Amino acid sequence: MSDVKIYTADQVAAHNTKNDLWCVVEGKVYDVTKFVDEHPGGEEVLLEHAGLDCTDAFEDVGHSEDARDLLAQYYMGDLSGATEPAGPPKPTVKKSEIAPSAKSEGSSILQIALPVAVFVAYLAYKLYA
Numbered sequence: 001m002s003d004v005k006i007y008t009a010d011q012v013a014a015h016n017t018k019n020d021l022w023c024v025v026e027g028k029v030y031d032v033t034k035f036v037d038e039h040p041g042g043e044e045v046l047l048e049h050a051g052l053d054c055t056d057a058f059e060d061v062g063h064s065e066d067a068r069d070l071l072a073q074y075y076m077g078d079l080s081g082a083t084e085p086a087g088p089p090k091p092t093v094k095k096s097e098i099a100p101s102a103k104s105e106g107s108s109i110l111q112i113a114l115p116v117a118v119f120v121a122y123l124a125y126k127l128y129a
């Protein structure tokens with residue numbers, strides 16, 4: 001049974017003050033209001049990420065296992081879309097596929113023509129030498 005609460009980014013963003021501070025780490029929503037004053041890294045960094053996803057900042061600092069364990073007690077629920085791809089679907093056609101098509105066509109002809117030419121030259125040499 002899963003009774004995990006799902007919050008949208010907008011809902012999390014509403015809790016962006018020192019007295020009401022939520023943030024997201026790896027798709028999970030945490031209410032770290034009570035932790036702001038205790039944070040060894042200072043309240044400033046938490047306020048900067050108030051109501052936001054602070055996964056990158058959290059990871060960049062290289063927080064300890066203890067820090068990760070601490071998170072558990074502030075867990076509120078999951079961020080919506082965290083388990084599914086959020087936002088607009090990414091195009092599968094990449095730049096490399098769009099731009100150099102003419103070029104790659106030319107070079108693929110060369111790739112075949114050159115070995116053939118070399119082979120023909122070799123045959124001619126073998127026949128007439």
Ligand code: HEM
Pocket residue numbers: 023025030032035039040041042045046049054057058061062063064065066067068070071
């Ligand atoms: C959101 C939940 C967070 C929790 C529960 C948390 C917890 C902790 C803990 C327990 C430490 C002590 C060192 C350790 O055990 O790794 C720490 C240190 C630190 N944290 Fe966080 N942190 C959080 C978010 C952040 C964010 C978003 C930043 C942004 C950059 C940050 C920056 C730092 C820094 C710079 C230190 C090192 C402080 C020092 O060594 O003087 N923390 N944090």
